[in-house]
Amino acid sequence: MSVQPVAVVLLNWNGWVDTIECLETLLRSDYPDFRVIVCDNASTDGSLEHIQAWAEGRLEAGGAEGFQRLRATPLAKPVPYVRLNAEQALQPPAHDVPLTLIDTGGNFGFAGGNNVGLRHALASGRFAYYWLLNNDTVVEPDSLGQLVARMAADRQAGIGGSTLRHYYAAQVVQVAGGSAYNPWRCRSTPLAANQPAAAPLDAAAIEQRMAYVAGASMMVSDAFLRDVGLMAEDYFLYYEEFDWARRAAGRYRLVYAPDSLVYHKEGGSIGTGARGKLSATALYYLQHNRVKFTRRFFPARLPLLYASMLLELGRAALRRDFFEMKWSLVALLGLPPRGLNTRKRQT
Template structure:
């Protein structure tokens, strides 16, 4: 076997990282789907971001079998209708010291001690995974998702097929409308309009042809954080997720930092069903969501696209104008807060 082939093969174990914040019910359903995976070599790491709803206790009760699992009466409830066998061997770790601990069970729950945000919570799991010598890939997966038995297998197959790929995205569909696409892998990004567009958003998956699916990677600028299979080599060369955003734009930051060193990949057959917004308890139009989104946008441009900052400000102005015209004046307050904190 050549050196290049050996490097491409590498360690095969996948560490699946979920970040939980007051979402044990979603996390348990996600775990039920994960532990049916056909891929033979994986471990799951749940990083709890200081939940206040007793999430860790609920997860431990589920894993030990003390609390019976009941599949939700939803469209996709059938995916987890028959619970996986219990107990699920697990370990519970606390705080920063947890990152140096060995992975001794299929499921590891780490209490981070505070709400570290999306990137911070994921980074705890990534550091823990990388300290295990057998880690070949890290799969960052939103806790408000469910997956098919072959999802992980197909993601890994795409990553192994091309060494220039650093992150592989999946076909994301809406949990409550499983035939409708949320994103084909992720999104395109126009830095001159400060605008990202989810590829395939709101289209019927059955109506998208193989040729179009095959062309997704040519338009894919960043992979959605709802499902990102990341190679160990990418993490070693590009680094961890940027934590200063707290929420939003972490995926685009990662892709921009990678530059020409890595491509974003897409596995069309890898399906992930996403309860959009539940992972952050987001509600459409919520002030906190708007605030974090625009604060993150400004920070990304300042850090990685400083000469294009006028385009970022133009995009913010356009957003305000459109919403004010439509009578949604309340957006002014979270947007102005983000501008004030970042510039004044």
């Protein structure tokens, strides 16, 4: 079987330290044909300049001691790259280089930022698969190859997921492939969450239960992307991957590659602490988009959702968690999220 070319899209927002650590492991992948596209969502910390300095060999990558083995093989510098603005990114690639840096021109959220990279990759017309990978991850050398192999083994495969493990507790599973969905509570549950990594995983059972693939590592086929389309950009943050899966339901399958291992810090991509509470931005959009998604795909279940959210508000009140109460109530009432980091265009 011929090697299928892959475009890997990373989204960065004020997270160049994480992005560089991710690139250090990603570019050591043993898969023979892939290109990396980093989309920067209007960072204010000089992210693109720092990533350029790293690619040119002027800046060292950091990272936890436990993952030094993934960087044991020297990565040759400089790493050839091009830097594009949003308008240039709409054109087919003029240079075939391992790394493309794109200034998206604004903060367009998870879907909007990733879609800039997907459009650029689609314009080339050469890729069979597109891997959306969170920038706050590190990967094994065969993670990409394992994911491609699972996708290629099923002609109906549209979206594929990896085994995500906790970056700070690498022997614990964060999620296997993606999440199940409880229609009565309008809530999703990460599959195999917090299981020991050594415990056996039933890939077939996971695929059967999986309602959507976790967005931290999500591969889509070229056929899927051209048929179903790009991610919906009106969510900004959270529920984009579930929306994608629902739009493809009945046409494409969700698959799981258990040996595609990705270590995820969880929260670095969106500005929340890796092991801390959700930020106001994250909390608001999690609840707001829960309503939006349910209204779009399961409108008959909206009364159940509102009842569930009111119960959760009551529990937050008992805990005296006024921060959660405030932003959950703002989302529930559909009020504008004043003071949050929401999308904006550069002028």
